[in-house]
Structure formats: structure tokens, C-alpha cells
Amino acid sequence: MFTNLTIRRKLTLFISVLLIVTVVSSILVANYVVSNTLKNQALENARNEMHTKVEFISSYLDALRNDVRVLSQSLTLQKLLDAQIQLQTDTSAQALENYERLKQSLKQDYYTLSNVRKSFMQLRYLDHTGKEVIRVDNNRSVVKIIPDNQLQNKGKSDYFLKTIQNKPGQLYASALNLNKEQGKIEIPYNPVIRYALPIFDKANQVRGIVIANIYANVVLEQVQSELGLGQIYLTDQQGYYLYHPNANKQWGRDLKTQEKLSKDYNQALAKKLLKASSKVIQHNGNFFISTSIYPLKNDKQSYWVMLEKITSESIQKKTNTLSNTLLAVGVVVLVLGFLFTYFFSRTFTRPIQYLKKNIVQLMQGEIPTAIDIHNKDEVGEMTQRFNELVHNIQHMAAFAKKLGDGEHNAHLEVSSQMVLVEALNKMKHSLSANKMDTEIRKWTGEGLARFAELLRGHNTMEEVFEELTNEIAKYLGVHWVCLYILQDDKLVLANFYGVSKEDTKEELSLRDGLVGQAFYKKEPIYINQLSDNFLSVNSATISVPMQSLLVVPLKTYDQTEGVLELAHTRHFEQHEIEFIEELCSAIAVTIASIRNKEHINNMLEQAQEYTHKLETQEEELRQNLEEIAATQENLANQNAELKKSERTIKEQNKILVNQESVLRTNMEQLQQVQTELEQRNKEIAEQHKLIQSSINYATNIQKAILPSQTELTNAFRDYFLIYKPKNKISGDFYWLHKTKEKTLVALIDCTGHGVPGGFMSLIGSNLLNQIVIENQNTVPGEILEYVHNGIRKLLRQSEKNGGDGMVASLCSFEPQPDGTTLLNYSSTKQFIFYHNGTPQIQVLKGERKILGGWQKEKRRTFATNQMVLQPNTTLYLTTDGILDIPNKRRKRLGVSGLLNVLEEVKTQSFDLQKKALISAINQHTHGSEQRDDVSILGILI
Known part of the structure; x- marks a missing residue:
């Protein structure tokens, strides 16, 4: 056919x-x-993503292991071991006090590290018997030093028995499992990893262990973040799931559910996947990518396995379109x-x-x-x-x-009109774009980590600025870098790179040029097309014009610290601009931190210098008074002798004639004594004038530490304040600090009046700022304990056994979503009155303790009480000065008298309440002398 x-x-x-x-x-x-x-390409991308996750987790664990090693090598810890050994032969009070002092110092080190490293759930030091010596807990919101009477003995725990047998420097790592308290798994689940090191003394004898309980959520969150084509799992060596997309399959070992890898897949495949290596296995049309994570870098026998299952259907979807x-x-x-x-x-x-x-x-x-x-x-x-x-x-x-x-x-190189060619070119561009995005993310992450390490490595601005500008120019490849810092309402050039000094201004106003506009508006300014003569960088032989200019403010969430100005011979890419904005935020935080630290140190040095000056003047005045008293006593004796001579003259007139010369001599001596007395009175007047000047200076210092009327107005719906010092300088002071979530206020009565009381108020205010602002502790009882210990340490009361101190009322107000306010308070020897709509005003009594002074107990703690306040509740904080004011019969006003006044005016406005209280005080005293400083603070919730 x-x-x-x-x-x-x-x-x-x-x-x-x-x-x-x-x-x-x-x-x-x-x-x-x-x-x-x-x-x-999909498999390679999956492997790269998994490698990135593993690198992050390994770096995170390295940092935590290094922290544990630093704690084990702490100089304070070694001194504590020496003091502990000394107590075995020397049980004196001085040796015991030295041991307790070192122990408290080490607690503060652990407390500071827990505040900085939020990953630590618990930091502990256990002695060679397993007994907890120091323990600091962190629930991610509050860091707390556990009292000695709550410490436990962990001598039978598995981690202690294994760590105590390790060699010097040999690190112990526990399995990643659910945390248990008193033998029961915590609810909700709290995954944890433990790192521990044995501690040896100078004689190479084991003395205990340092152990850190670490929140494992960071590891698990990194595993489950940014899933690719398939499903990601994390298992231990036996295949028990530590992370699984199905939460019911997790923690099979801890929960006794026996959910593991070999239950979902055959034994042969599970055995291959759980081997310690990085591999890709194809099974039944699916791809399995696995790699190992080592909790201990030098221990290859203990590891976790991260694996990703990619189905053939997910890969097929990527090729169907083509x-x-x-x-x-x-x-x-x-x-x-x-x-x-x-x-x-x-x-x-x-x-x-x-x-x-x-x-x-x-x-x-x-x-x-x-x-x-x-x-x-x-x-x-x-x-x-x-x-x-x-x-x-x-x-x-x-x-x-x-x-x-x-x-x-x-x-x-074919005709661009062919459909197949266009499809192949689209595929090429897609692959190139994916590669470029990966490189940009890697570049940004490495840059932020690099600059974060640089910013943490310096304590002064000068050190930071010099290295920072050079590093910015090097990393970004820019040719013009200028860094301006806010100082005294001006922008001052801190450092520059690639710029001649003639082309820069040392100082700028806050709205001067592009730099000032960026600072004022708190927004970056980017110009991507500069004229040829606008900006250039000059070398020895040529001048290179800049094509683009980027000005970015250094701002935190509430203030701007300066401006960073960059210029380039090309346009800035969008990812470079975003990177620079994130970098500027980090620089601003570092500058603010260094400034706060320097400001606090300067205030403390000024206060110490002024205190020393007052003590010197007080000693000179005391010596002058003693000399005047001696002169007056001598004059009195001479007057007595003169009277005796006059009686003798009347009885023996004849003898008077013979003793005339003696009397004349005595009169001359008397005249000389009177002249000396007048000179001494002039000196006393000068000393009084000098003391009065010092008192005025101390008054100004005390006013500077007290909250302003604006701060009080912004902190509360309404308030009134009665503040009447007995002398010009008050021993009473009030204190205020406001955060985003809470408002803290305190009213404190220091021992003494005048300059001593003012000095004590300066110490108290500084200690409150340290614990609340620097350490970010807002628990009233713990704050008062810190102030108590700080007073005893600054005044050396453990050595001198002094009685100076203070009593306080400290309240923390936290608004709640339902309109109520949560009150946490702690009070010592003071009353807090409040009215919440009930028929009578209620009274809260403080503990019978003081801050500072003599201490017989091993540790003085203060209770934190809690109650819920309804809207329009009124609180009254007072010192005992208003209770002790006397009338003409020397009778105190007392708690009942103050309650009677408050009951009469409790429903009136705060202005009328303040006037009524002042009137009641004046009527009660009726011209009597004021005994003590009087302070009362009324607050409307």
C-alpha cells in the first residue's frame, strides 16, 4: 500500500x-x-537551609557553653572556695563575714548574667556533696535569687553524679528533655538542656560543680522556622521525636508514648537516618535529608538528628508548569x-x-x-x-x-522569539533570583552579628566610634562616613572616614542641613542622584564625585542619639539601606547605654566628694566650739576670783592698798580674755555662714533627685503632696519611676534631719535607681532588700555596727485589661491608707523592720503584698512625721487623729483634701515646734 x-x-x-x-x-x-x-536545586536548597539552622544552633550552644566556662573560672568563685577552705580551720566572725560577702558577690554575678542572657532558666553552684550554695531562677520575666532556706540537695541527681566525676575542664551536657520539678513534668511543657562543669581548688581537689539550666525553646523554634518543601523533624540518637509537626508525637521518651522514628518508618531506613553524618536518602520516591547536631563539640558520641522529608509530589509541583x-x-x-x-x-x-x-x-x-x-x-x-x-x-x-x-x-544564543527559549530563560532568571536572595540574607545576618560583636566589645564612646566608622566603610564599601552624636543640644562630629577635616563641620544645630533634618524628623534621607560638584572624596591626585547620599538617624524607641551620614560612588541597594537602618538602631542603643552608665558614675562621685567636704567642715566646727567652751570656763573662774577679791577688799581695806597692783594685773588679763572671746565669736559667725552655704547646696542636690511636678502629673490621674522638712534639708524623700507596664512610687523616712538626713536620702535614691532602672527589678520586696544591703555596704555597718537607716513604703501599680489596677507593695514601719468606696478608710501596716542599721538575722527579707484596686481608689502614703506632730500639751496627732481628718475629706477633690490636711496640722500644733519632717502623698487610681 x-x-x-x-x-x-x-x-x-x-x-x-x-x-x-x-x-x-x-x-x-x-x-x-x-x-x-x-x-x-531543590534538594541543595533544602540542605543549605538545614545547614544554616544547624550552624545557628551550634553557635547558640557554643555561646552558652562559653558562659558556663566563664562562670567556672570566675575569680570570685575561686576566692569563695579559698574562704570555704579557711572556714574549716578558722571559724571567726571575720572569716565567716568574708565568706558571706564573697557569696553575695557571686550571687550578684549570676543575677547579672541571668538578666543579660535570657536563655538561662537556672544558674547554680553546688558544693561537693550536691547541696545548692547559690541558685538564681529566671522565668523570662523576673530574675530571682533563691533564699538560702529554700535551697535543696541534689547529691543524688544524675547530672551531679556524672559531672562531679569529670576531669578539670570536661563539660557535661544533659539530654534535651522536659523539665521536671519535684519529680513531675512541668505543665505547660518546658524543654531544657543542662551544661555543667566540675570546680577544683588550687590543690586540684573537686569542690563542687557549676550548672546552667537552659531554655531549649530557641533550638526548637529554629528547627520549625521557615519550613521549605517538606516536613522537618528533630530526634535524639534513639529516634525519639524532640520536634514533630504533630505535637502528639513529641517527647515520646519523657511521656512514655514510645513515639519515635522507627514507628513511622521501617527499621532499616530509621537506622540509616540516625547515623551521625550529613546525608540524602531516597526511599519510596521520597527524599530524606539528615544532619547531626552535637551539644558538645568534642563529643561525637552524643548528638541530635535534624531531618527533612521531601515528597516526590512536592518536587513534581515545581516541574509541572515547565x-x-x-x-x-x-x-x-x-x-x-x-x-x-x-x-x-x-x-x-x-x-x-x-x-x-x-x-x-x-x-x-x-x-x-x-x-x-x-x-x-x-x-x-x-x-x-x-x-x-x-x-x-x-x-x-x-x-x-x-x-x-x-x-x-x-x-x-538562539532566537528570543521561540517559546521554549523563553521558558528556559525564565527558568534561568528564577534560579539566579533565588541565589541572589540567599546571598543577601546571608550578607545581612553576618553584618549585623559582626557589628553587634564590635559594639559589645567597648566601654567608651571614643573606642566605639573610631573602630565603627572604619568597619562601616570596609563592610559597605562606602567612601564617605560621618558620625554625629547629640551633645548639649548640638550634633557633634564624633568620627569620620574618607573625608578631609576641612570638608566637615565639628558642630551642627539640630535642624542644620540634611543631617539636622534627619535628626529632627527622625526619618532617613536618601538622595540617589547628586550633582557632580555636590560631594566628592579627594585622594592625593584625583577627586572622585559621589553619586548617592544616605543620612540615617540613630534612634531608639523613645529618643534620637545622633546621625550617620554615608556617601557612595554608586546607588545604595534597598537591602543595604534596610541593613544600615537596623545597624543605626543598634548603635543608638549602645550610645544610650554608655551615656546612662557615665551619668550615674558622675553623680555618685560628686555626692561622695561633697560628703567628705561636709564631714571636714563639721570636724573643724566641733574643734572651734570646744576651744570657745574652754575660754568661757576660764573666764568664769577668773570672775569668781574677782568676786572673792572684792569681799576681801571690804573686810581688809588696808590689804586692798597693798594688793592694788595685783588687781590691776588681773583687770588687764580680763580685758585680754574679752578681746579673745570677741575674735572667737567672729570666727563662729564665719563658720556658720559657710555651713549655711553648704546646707543650701545640699538642698539643691536633694531637690534635683526628687520627681518633678510634671513627672507626678504624667504618672497618676490626680495627686497631692505635702512636703514640710523640719530643717531646711529633709530626711524624708519621695521617688518615682514609670515604665511601659508599671508605675513605681516610694515615700521614705531616713534617720536624722538636716545634712545627715539629706545624705541618706541621696544614698536611698541612688540605690533605688540601680535596682529598678539598671537591673530592671520591679518586685517591691526584692527592691527593699537590695536597698537594705546597699546601705549596710556603703556605710560599712557590718564593721561599725551603725544604726543609721530608713523606713519606706514602696508601691507598684500595673493597669489590667479589665480596668482594675494590680497593686504590689512592701512597707516597713509605715502606714498606707486607702479608700476604695467602702464606708471607712482601710489601713495597711508595714513590717517591723528598717532598711540598714544593725542586723542580727543572717539575711533580712521584705514581703511583697498584692491586692487589686478598683477604679477611683484613693491611696495615702505617709511618714511618721505627720503622726508625731505635737500640740501644746505634747500630745501626738497619731493614726486615729489622721484617720478622722481623712474620713471627713475622703470624698472631696485632692486640692480640698490637701488644704484640709494642712489646716488640721496647723490647728493641732497651734504654734508648737515641729518634731520631725512631715510628708504625705495622695494618689488617685
């Missing part, structure tokens, strides 16, 4: 078959090559080929036979050489098209191979 066909039909049949085979084979080859490329595109292109090519065949089959058979030969060669899998064209008719044109097709197939095969080898910059 075939022999009966015409040559044209034969030719049409042959060309059609050839065209179908060519197009289908091309599509199949391209689809196969590109599908494999996409599959390999397959559909290739199929559509094939259909179009076939349709066009059939049309070409119909018209070209009518031409001469000779060129067709030649084409047939080459087509057969192409069907055999070989790419033929180009066909020489001898005709310019339809057959010649078809021959030319065939040559182009062969040429394009050669280039597309080479292009697909380059993409498979990872050469994303390869160029496809």
Missing part, C-alpha cells in the same frame, strides 16, 4: 514523522534535563510543521531525500551537521529552517546542561 502512495504523500509522511519525533524528543530531553536540575509549557510549545511546533510539510512536499524529491538522511541521523540520537542549501525555493527554505532547528537544539541542550551544572549566568 505504501508503494502506491505518491512521492508528495510519502514526503509528507516522512517529514511529519520526523517533525513529531524531533519535537517530542526535544521536549522529553529538555523536560528530563530541566526536571533533574530543578530537583537537584512540562505544560513544553507540551504547549510542542503542539504549536507540530501544527506549524504539518503546514510546512503540506506546502514543501510539492517541491523536488532530491533535496527531500537529502533531508531524510539527516532526519534519520537525528532520530538515531545524533545531532547532524548543517545541510548545504543549493536551492532558494521552498525546499531550500525548509532546509534552512531545519539547519536552524538543529542549531537551536544544540544550543538548548548545551544551555540545559550548564543550568544543571549550576552556571546560572549562562546565555542561550
